[in-house]
Amino acid sequence: MLAVVLTAQFMAVLDVFIANVAAPTIGSALHASGADLQLVIAGYTVSYSVLLITGARLGDRIGHGRAHLAGLALFTVASLACGLAQGATELIVFRLVQGAGSALMIPQVLSLIQRSFTGEARARAIGAYSAVLAVGAAAGQVVGGVLVSADLLGTGWRPVFLVNVPVGVVLLAVGARVLPRGGAREPEQARALDLPGLVLLGAAVSLFTVPLVLGQEEGWPLWAWLSLAAAAVLFAVFTGHESRLARRGGAPLIAPRVLRHPGMGLAVLRILAVMAVNAGFLFALTLHLQGGLGYSALRAGLTFAPTAAVFGAVGLTWRKWPIAVQRLLAPAGFVLTAVAVAGVGLALRGGGSGGAWLHVAFVAAGAGIGLAFSPTLTGALAGVRPEDAADASGLLATVTQLGQLTGVAAFGTLFLNRLESLGAREAYTSAEALLTCMFALAATAALGAVSGLVLRRR
Template identity: 85%
Template sequence: MLAVLLTALFMAALDVFIVNVAAPTIGSDLHASGADLQLVVAGYAITYSVLLITGARLGDRVGHGRVHLAGLALFTAASLACGLAQGSTELIVFRLVQGAGAALMIPQVLSLIQRTFTGEARARALGAYSAVLAVGAAAGQVVGGVLVSADLFGTGWRPVFLVNVPVGVFLLVLGRRVLPPGRGAEAERARDLDLPGLVLLGAAVSLLTVPLVLGQEEDWPLWSWLSLATAVVLFAVFCGYESRLARRGGAPLIALRVLRHPGIGLAVFRILAVMSVNAGFLFALTLHVQGGLGYSALRAGLSFAPTAVVFGAVSLTWRKWPAAWQRALTPAGFALTAVSAAVVGLAFRDGGDGGALLYVGYAGVGVGLALAFSPTLTGALATVRPEDAADASGLLATVVQLGQLIGVAAFGTLFLNRLESLGALRAYTSAEAFSVCAWALAGTAAVGAVSGLVLRRR
């Protein structure tokens, strides 16, 4: 069961970033504008993040196995549609649908882990979850580069989506055998879906992310600032509505008792920080090595292999490290990420390929992000009550996606703004733009290191 769930998780995490290295090929093949390509990349994450909590709630009501399989079927069908799309508009729409399928299937992974495993077995399963989640994000760039460069049967970028189809069909067949077929005991106390809260949150997230994604392309017009301001207002309205609903005895989209659970609030901040740095680093680095240095999709994708490999290794082994180290892992991970991001920026500063120092920085980023993310997620969920598993998993999975979306939008915009101010795209101008971005990434990680010093309330 765990293998089926984690393979589906890997596909969903992979698809957040697999399009990055395929974007230039998609643009030339479909004659897509820069704004279209940004929506192709971000559309998946928008619906994914907005619908995650509702997906978790549906699992409680209908059955986690059933909802996971339904989401997997939708994700697989949307992947096929993306691979066959004939225009950029079609591709954007199908990416939105693909994100909705991921939002249905992924919250069930954490919920089933929480309800199936106990004690040390649960901690190991959560460690594997953390490793698969972040390795999928890094591996997306590698797999995307390999598939685009292979140009299988002259299909160019299409295999980055079509690769999900046979895997999805296999998981559907196997999942019907190994996943819980019906509703569990939690179905009797399942709560309403809070559709008004979903609409408010969806509108707020959309109004926040769309201008962040498209603002740079459109030279930050008035509508982008009005949209950001409206998003802040809607977030406030959403919080007020959720509080009133909870006081009336209703079922808010985000249960307040979960937010008050020891460690959850701090974990939300840490995960938001680490995933923003992770996504921003990968996205800005992709822009630099493909645009500035002229790397092929394959070479660009393979550049991320050291980060992915060490992230996975550390995520799977950190619990075996000495007990005396455990409390220091999160701040140490953030601090190592900050130093390593700065090292990568320095390695590229002269417009060259970075040399051996670059790979030291890559590995350091992978180790640091793993130490910042995996202990945080495991610690936050290890003591959550089973009846709160769906809400906690939906909340933290949403934070993961929002962090990735904000990282791509914020650090991508910083890179592009700096590059535009320097004039024509050249290796040295791209290197300077990435160096500025690398220092911003290092600063964000440093803030995470400070937050890691705050002891989790027991």
């Protein structure tokens, strides 16, 4: 069961990144405009982010196994449609549907882990989950580069989507046998679906997500800032609505006891910070490697292999470390991440390839991000009751996604603006822009450690 849901998780994470590499080929093949390509890449992420909480709630009502299979089927069919699309508009629509399929199947992964494993087995399963997140993010660029470069049977960009189809079919066949069909609450126990809350949260996440994924390419126009401001207002309205609903004895979208669970607030803060650093690090470094140093998409993707491998190894093994040090792993991970990303910037300073120190910094970054993320996620879910698994899964999955989007938008903008201010586009100026970005990432990681200590003391 775990192999099925984690393979599906890997495909979903892969598809967040895989289209980036194929974008130039898609543009030329489908005669797509720059705006079309933005929507092809962003459409998946937008619908995925907006519908995650809804997917978690549906799993709670119809059963997590059934919801996962339904989302996997929708994702697989949409992947086939994306691979066969004949125009940019079709591809954009199918990417939106693909994201909706991911939003239905992915929250069920943590819920199934929560309901199916206990104790040390649960911790190992969550470690595997976090490892898949890391490997999927780095592998998306590598796999995309391999498939586009191979140009299988003259199909160009289409295999980046079609590769999901045979994997999805196998997972559906196996999942139908091994995933639990039950798990849905009885009608008298099931909480009513908070439709006003869903609408408010969906609108708030949409208004937050769209400018983050499109703002940089559009030059951060006025509508992007107005959208972010409106998102903040709607988040406040959503919070007020949920509080009033809970006081009246209703069924809020996220149970207040989940938000009040010891350590949940700290976990949300840390996951936001570490995912923002992780995504910003990958994005800015990719821009430098391909734009500044002239690396191919495949070579740039392979550069991240040490970081992804160490992240995965840490996620799978940290529970075996001495109990006495486990409580310190998350803040130590943030500190190590800060040192490592600053080291990457310094190693590449001057426009060079970095040498041996760059590889040391990559390994340290993978270890630091893994230590900051995996123990935090495990700790947040450790004491959550099975009946609250859907709420916790939807919340943390959404936080993870929003952290990644924020990291790409904030640090990508910083890198590009710094590059523009330096003038000439060459390896040296790109390296200077990267150094500024890496120092900002290091400061964010340091704040993740310090803020966590302050909140814990309070």
